[in-house]
Amino acid sequence: xxxxxxxxxxxxxxxxxxxxxxxxxxxxxxxxxxxxxxxxxxxxxxxxxxxxxxxxxxxxxxxxxxxxxxxxxxxxxxxxxxxxxxxxxxxxxxxxxxxxxxxxxxxxxxxxxxxxxxxxxxxxxxxxxxxxxxxxxxxxxxxxxxxxxxxxxxxxxxxxxxxxxxxxxxxxxxxxxxxxxxxxxxxxxxxxxxxxxxxxxxxxxxxxxxxxxxxxxxxxxxxxxxxxxxxxxxxxxxxxxxxxxxx
Ligand SMILES: [Zn+2]
Numbered sequence: 001x002x003x004x005x006x007x008x009x010x011x012x013x014x015x016x017x018x019x020x021x022x023x024x025x026x027x028x029x030x031x032x033x034x035x036x037x038x039x040x041x042x043x044x045x046x047x048x049x050x051x052x053x054x055x056x057x058x059x060x061x062x063x064x065x066x067x068x069x070x071x072x073x074x075x076x077x078x079x080x081x082x083x084x085x086x087x088x089x090x091x092x093x094x095x096x097x098x099x100x101x102x103x104x105x106x107x108x109x110x111x112x113x114x115x116x117x118x119x120x121x122x123x124x125x126x127x128x129x130x131x132x133x134x135x136x137x138x139x140x141x142x143x144x145x146x147x148x149x150x151x152x153x154x155x156x157x158x159x160x161x162x163x164x165x166x167x168x169x170x171x172x173x174x175x176x177x178x179x180x181x182x183x184x185x186x187x188x189x190x191x192x193x194x195x196x197x198x199x200x201x202x203x204x205x206x207x208x209x210x211x212x213x214x215x216x217x218x219x220x221x222x223x224x225x226x227x228x229x230x231x232x233x234x235x236x237x238x239x240x241x242x243x244x245x246x247x
Contacts, residue, residue, distance in 0.1 A: 130157060
């Protein structure tokens with residue numbers, strides 16, 4: 001796994017088989033320090049997230065929150081003990097339609113578990129620290145480039161004083177290309193946050209060439225053509241680890 005974004009590393013990633021970072025993170029380092037996820041976005045995890053978000057199966061929130069807490073647990077030793085927990089916001093139109101923000105619900109339950117498990121941590125949930133400036137179409141079904149453009153300048157910090165010099169733990173349900181996490185993290189850093197870490201329930205493994213993600217990145221350097229998309233597909237990682245869902 002990439003030490004930065006958690007994507008799978010394989011021989012297709014580049015000339016250095018011992019590299020700890022994926023090609024995307026090497027060529028266009030994300031603004032966040034590190035992203036962790038409980039599992040892969042597939043199989044029962046994918047079904048559970050769909051049920052939670054789209055079928056509004058809110059009773060799944062505590063169990064999914066516990067899984068998110070497990071992912072956040074992996075930051076211990078690396079993350080500062082005091083963090084502001086910021087869920088990725090929904091635009092008010094989407095919030096109204098869905099009835100709840102899944103990232104906020106997950107963050108709320110995860111913080112509950114973590115407070116019990118890590119009494120030395122000081123986690124403060126800041127539900128409204130970040131807001132969506134405009135409604136953005138769903139990222140589902142968009143190409144990496146479309147995803148990046150879709151969320152560009154979509155986020156704003158409501159109160160810069162609340163995030164200034166704070167270490168932020170950004171929460172979302174899924175991390176796919178990282179476009180949303182990058183845009184949200186950048187808005188927080190622009191407002192003066194000291195650092196941003198990202199935790200999600202599930203990580204969708206890339207199924208496209210890193211170049212697709214990178215084209216148009218401001219931080220992009222020069223690089224040779226990437227491997228074919230098929231070579232980037234994970235070969236032997238088909239199941240997420242952890243307990244099966246109990247509902
Ligand atoms: Zn990476």
